[in-house]
Amino acid sequence: MxxxxxxxxxxxxxxxxxxxxxxxxxxxxxxxxxxxxxxxxxxxxxxxxxxxxxxxxxxxxxxxxxxxxxxxxxxxxxxxxxxxxxxxxxxxxxxxxADEEPYIGVNIGTDLSIMPHPTQVVALLKAQQIRHIRLYDADRGMLVALANSGIRVMVSIPNEQLLGIGQSNSTAANWVSRNIVAHYPATNITAICVGSEVLTTLPNAARILVNAMKFVHSALVASNLDNQIKVSSPLASSIILDSFPPSQAFFNRSWNPVLVPMLNFLQSTGSYLMLNIYPYYDYMQSNGVIPLDYALFKPLSPTKEAVDANTLVHYSNVFDAMVDATYFAMAFLNFTNIPVIVTETGWPSKGDSNEPDATMENANTYNSNLIRHVMNKTGTPKRPGIAVSTYIYELYNEDLKPGPISEKNWGLFDANGDPIYILRLTDSGSLLANDTTNQTYCTAKEGADPKMLQAALDWACGPGKVDCSSLLQGKPCYEPDNVIAHATYAFDTYYHRMGKTSDACDFNGVADITTTDPSHGSCIFPGSLGRNGTMVNITAPSMNSTSSDSPGRNIYGRGGFGSMLxxxxxxxxxxxxxxxxxxxxxxxxxxx
Structure with a gap:
């Protein structure tokens, strides 16, 4: 070495x-x-x-x-x-x-008794300015709906498909062709998660995990997509033993025959280690050793912070300590330049009687503090200023999840698109500003002169630079085919693009501001939060999107070296x- x-x-x-x-x-x-x-x-x-x-x-x-x-x-x-x-x-x-800016993403599970239509999911993501998501599969409907949305997508190979892909190069190639090549670059896929927590939930498949990752990567190379799309596999933080103090952390040695080749693969392909971190479970299983405030990112006095006796570094939260423990565990195996990305973390908003700290207040506190922590580029004590991009678990409450009540209540929204709680965010822009109590829309005024409406519609779709393609025949917002409905769509799009100022909803007196969502059927307005309306079985998902972001490199890509090179x-x-x-x-x- x-x-x-x-x-x-x-x-x-x-x-x-x-x-x-x-x-x-x-x-x-x-x-x-x-x-x-x-x-x-x-x-x-x-x-x-x-x-x-x-x-x-x-x-x-x-x-x-x-x-x-x-x-x-x-x-x-x-x-x-x-x-x-x-x-x-x-x-x-x-x-x-700019490529190295940290971000907050969201996981999207589908164990709901009434799962919103993909177009409604995308509308919610847009309204909340969520630009990064992780799917637990490669559902075609979602990938089609995400096309030209500018949202960056992690797709997943479910654990049940792992054995077939890990044992056959051609099976992996077919999967990539069907689920990646068929949708890229219209759908901006940035990474493939090969299984999830395989070592701890499906240990019998561990022996073929790295093979599966290599086969998938080879298929990406054959399609010339290996620079744009990274391959990794989310790991449970429980495989890190003796995680505090972080400087003493190491991976469970029984998994070294899998982890060492995996880390070699991640390093050679410029990918990142995916890690699932749940301070809620660490807190629950600590028997009082871990204080609640320490798990929730709450401010601590220096005397209450945890101190690594070997490095004398202070830790003020579980999240940072676990991320640094991961870096130290990799360094123990002589890997020091593989970035970490947190693919799952969160806090349940409701629990059983024996889960008294699974509350909306604590869930709000954890996720609000987490978002600020990442977006402020605080970094960790081992790597200050280098924030770890993180995916919150999860977008929706999944009422069909088995297990205790807490398993069903990790979501930020319910199936109707209503927030479970209002995140307390400042200085985070419009990201997850999920207060839907004061949503406003711009609609055509009742009784307005049709000729003036038509003139205003023509202006909005012309000089006003509103994308009116969804009003074309066969598109989601074509029906009802009348000037009032079409003008309402164009007015509302312009209104939201201009920051919802009162001046942006005038149009020479033929428009009014309202709190009633004008979305209908599969026509989801830009200002709508994608609440469930009539479920329509459609495959054309273009939800009034502007052109997609260029399929740029993921924030880490090949690390800073690719950008610098x-x-x-x-x-x-x-x-x-x-x-x-x-x-x-x-x-x-x-x-x-």
């Missing part, structure tokens, strides 16, 4: 030195610097993350400074081109860092263009 970094360093150093000397002799110092950075990143992306990023930043500064000097002293006549290239570089860096490559080609232009000019001058 110790020879790998040494070999990596020595081989890249040799290559770098030779190239650096060659280019330095040619007086191309900028090219030398870029080559050094690029070679270093390509040969040592795993063993030297901090040094690589440092060198990349250093050489980026060198390039920009050199460009500026080149503009001032060498080739002022090409200043516009150089400054344009500088702007391109700065933009590339900003895009690279992209920036370095941009710099290399920029300098090639600049120097190539200079050489061409010199050649032209010599001709004359």
């Amino acid at each position: 110790f020879l790998c970094p040494l070999f990596c360093f020595s081989s890249s150093f040799t290559l770098t030195l030779l190239y650096f000397i060659f280019t330095f002799i040619s007086n191309n110092f900028i090219s030398s610097s870029l080559s050094l950075s690029l070679i270093f990143l390509q040969h040592c992306p795993t063993f030297f993350p901090v040094v690589s990023i440092f060198l990349s930043s250093l050489f980026f500064s060198i390039v920009v400074s050199s460009l500026q000097l080149w503009v001032l002293f060498v080739s002022p006549e090409n200043s516009e081109m150089a400054w344009l290239l500088i702007l391109v570089l700065v933009f590339a860096v900003s895009q690279a860092t 992209l920036v370095i490559k941009v710099m290399v080609w920029s300098l090639i263009l600049l120097e190539g232009g200079g050489m061409f000019q010199q050649f032209e001058l010599r001709k004359f």
